[in-house]
Amino acid sequence: MPEAVGKTLRGLYAITPEGLASSTLLAQVGAALEGGAGFVQYRDKSQDAARRADTARALLSLCKEFGARLLINDDLALALAVNADGVHLGATDGDLQAARQALGADALLGASCYADFDRARAAVLAGVDYVAFGAVYPSATKPQAELAPWSLFTRCRSELRVPACAIGGITVNRARPLLAAGADLLAVIGDLFEAPDVAARAAAYQQLFEEEHREFS
Ligand SMILES: Cc1ncc(COP(=O)(O)OP(=O)(O)O)c(N)n1
Ligand SMILES: Cc1ncsc1CCOP(=O)(O)O
Numbered sequence: 001m002p003e004a005v006g007k008t009l010r011g012l013y014a015i016t017p018e019g020l021a022s023s024t025l026l027a028q029v030g031a032a033l034e035g036g037a038g039f040v041q042y043r044d045k046s047q048d049a050a051r052r053a054d055t056a057r058a059l060l061s062l063c064k065e066f067g068a069r070l071l072i073n074d075d076l077a078l079a080l081a082v083n084a085d086g087v088h089l090g091a092t093d094g095d096l097q098a099a100r101q102a103l104g105a106d107a108l109l110g111a112s113c114y115a116d117f118d119r120a121r122a123a124v125l126a127g128v129d130y131v132a133f134g135a136v137y138p139s140a141t142k143p144q145a146e147l148a149p150w151s152l153f154t155r156c157r158s159e160l161r162v163p164a165c166a167i168g169g170i171t172v173n174r175a176r177p178l179l180a181a182g183a184d185l186l187a188v189i190g191d192l193f194e195a196p197d198v199a200a201r202a203a204a205y206q207q208l209f210e211e212e213h214r215e216f217s
């Protein structure tokens, strides 16, 4: 059972890779869910709105089967149209306060904060459920992403008290120190969906969270 009860935000956050056929994408996300991913983000920059809506609906019903949460990247209107569990917005993706109002209190709202703690502070005031910092490592998926210092996670925990998500270049072999630094969610594309066995890779991430829990409980 994923750790997605109420608004408990902790664990692997699987972000969908681009350019896959819909059936392949669903199979890959299904494998990530089997491995224990509790959160999925549908990230698709393509322009075909009807196909994106169909894929979002299919992903949502798959996530529901596993008790996982589906967030939509960039597109509040799509999240509302398909009744997704939430939305993730970056600097150019719309106003966070307006998104919170449109979504209501129960839906999940996340914000990209890059390497910018002030942005995270403002996002919390706007009503987000988590803030994302990154890239925490150089990312082959988004090579232009700036690098973020890991001290942001410690500050987030002590000053903002909101869950923090790490993104960018994360691999299972270099994830543990991120958890120790204070990341609550690990958002991963390449290392998860390019793995030879996606379910096993997702399970390996979840194992890290369980070990971290034991160490600190
Ligand atoms: C969890 C998470 N964190 C950061 C991002 C990046 O958002 P953004 O800066 O808007 O870039 P795109 O992903 O839209 O290219 C994210 N998607 N998810
Ligand atoms: C969307 C995004 N934003 C910052 S890095 C990144 C890509 C993350 O992908 P990967 O896990 O393959 O580095």
Ligand SMILES: [Mg+2]
Binding pocket: 073, 074, 088, 089, 090, 091, 093
């Ligand atoms: Mg965006």
